[in-house]
Amino acid sequence: MTVSDPEHAPFVGLRLRTSSAEQTRALAAALASSAQPGDRLALVGPLGAGKTQFAKGFAIGLGIDEVVNSPSFTLMAEYEGRLPLFHQDLYRLAGSAEVLAGGLLDERQDEGVTLSEWADRLDEGLDRGRLTLFILPIAEDDRDIEIRGRGEVAERYLAAARRWLSGGDSK
Secondary structure, X not given: OOOOOOOOOOEEEEEEEEOOHHHHHHHHHHHHOOOXXXXXXXXXXXXXXXXXXXXXXXXXXXXXXXXXXXXXXXXXXXXXXXXXXXXXXXXXXXXXXXXXXXXXOOXXXXXXXXXXXXHHHOOHHHOOOOEEEEEEEOOOOOEEEEEEEEHHHHHHXXXXXXXXHXXXXXX
């Protein structure tokens, strides 16, 4: 077992709060600055939590000019930026078998970043090494966002989140 082995590394995390959709998008844009090919971000939270707002901000952080909307009916939308963005919405799927049958996990994603809304419908065992963001509405505009993961990927995103919290990235 090595520390660089994400499967055996301990979970690390950070919880923070945003107070508007704009602030959630700004946090996501700051996190996108640390994105590397093959990263997978699992967005988990109830309907209306801000998962799509997060995806919009992340796309902006990757330099994507297109409007990003939830791909509910197409299941996955692709966008070109500094890295390709694969934006998935797993809401309509019953579980991992449907994710696999729908071709939503493939080698193209190794070249870009995959954001999966409703990622709790995908068994974490099929999505090893992912960074999970739990987004929970606290009030009309306030969101608690917990970032959890293992290994180098998690450490990279947590460092970006800490820079954002300290004002190192614009809020």
